[in-house]
Amino acid sequence: MKKVSFAEFGGPDVLRLIDAEEPHAGPGEIRISVRAAGVNPVDWRIREGQVLGAHPTELPSGVGLDAAGVVDEVGEGVDGVEIGDPVFGEGSSTYAEYAVLTAWARMPEGLTFEEAAGYPSVVETALRVIREVGVRPGQTLLVSGASGGVGSAVLQIARERGIKVIGTAGAANQDYLRGLGALATTYGEGWGERVRGLGRVDAALDLAGSGVIRELVELTGDPEKVVTIADLDAPQSGVRFSGEAGSVPDALAEAAALISRGRLHIPVEKSYALAEAAAAHAHSRAGHTRGRRVIVI
Template sequence: MKRVSFAEFGGPDVLRLEEDAERPHAGPGRIRIAVRAAGVNPVDWRLREGQVLGAHPITLPAGVGLDAAGVVDEVGEGVEGVAVGDRVFGEGAATYAEFAVLSAWARMPGGLTFEEAAGYPSVVETALRVIHEVGVRPGQTLLVSGASGGVGSAVLQIARERGITVIGLAGAANQDYLRGLGALATTYGEGWVERVRRLGPVDGALDLAGSGVIRELVGLTGDPGKVVSIADLTAPEHGVRFSGVAGSVPAALAEAADLIARGKLHIPVEKAYPLAEAAAAHIDSQAGHTRGRRVITI
């Protein structure tokens, strides 16, 4: 089978497309899918660079990718409620490949394409986790830096569903996109802190982009305990929680499927790349300014 892998840590150029990799098999409690699309997440290129290995230990050479959507073609021992031929989305390992093993999954809601479905697993789990960790309640206001990306798009919609007001920070080109998701929107750049203050008091803040705004977010909330980052590894130096360990992925996937089915959550696919262009997908992901998700198609 074809799969993308790397044998050393480094830049996008270390990625290689294998033409005859061995197919993985579904062990106990796992399923294997014929991958139709794989999600592109910042953790993918962070692992490729040798970062966050504490949370995601890997052995080289290694495959790439955590998220995927596809068709079940092998069911491991002890797995119930899913059968060969089912359309599912979920998390696993080495998902930039023609076949991948998933450790957590849910059935795809009707009307969802494989490309769309592949964009949900990690971002929805992350969004649900950081909303919980930041502790903002219905009727309060949450400030989100990096609001137009995949996690930000999910945070805005889930928070709105829970009665939380969101102020979204993003580039000028994404202001209407944020407003369309129900957020109060403003741009980065000189004077952004005052622009946020004019929109109202902030009860909690999320740093989803790692753009060096931790100190300002602490100032706006008045308490480092009310700020959570998933992108700035220096966050603990400011007393801010860095959230990098996943919670219950099956529960997150079930909630994602329910929100999607009820029309309460939609994350657009900004761009899809063929498997051979995985390096280009990583380059674009690292550049930021994403609106929604990037995916690899198989």
């Protein structure tokens, strides 16, 4: 089978499309014929060797955590899923023609494989950081870097829970944020004052790692009311870095329910072929994404 791999840590140029042996489902796992794989910032952070504590990596390594596809092997002890079922979920080395998943859910009706591949990690992350930052219904949550996949999920989940959201993003994505129910403003010089003009901030999330931790602490008045998924130096300021996943099966079940009710939709901004994985990583690292990037098999 074809698979994207890297034999050393480094930039996008270390990625190679290789011929590899097919993986097989072990106990408690399933294997899918991959139709699409989600591209997440953690993918290039792993490739660069940034997050070895949370994601120990033995070289050479495959790439990718999220995928959607058709079940073609069911491991021992697995029930509730059959060969031929369309599913989306998390596993390992998902930039490949076949991948093993350790957490999955049946794809909601009307969702394409390309769309479904964009949900698993971002919804788990969104649910986790909303929980960790402790924001409650009726309060206001500030989201820095709100237009990407996690931000898109956070805005919609918060809206569903009665949480007011202020989101920052580039000028081109202001209407996108407003369409998801947020009060929107641009980042850049004076952004903190623009946020203050929109109202009190009870809690804040840093989703882009663009050097805004000090301002987020000032806006909330408490470093414990700020959580980041992108700034590895944030703990030096007393701010929590959230990198350890919670229950992925629970997150997938909640995502499927929200999607089925029409309460959650994350658009696919751009699709890539397997051979274009390096470009997908470069574009993801550059930021400014609206929604998700996926690799289509």
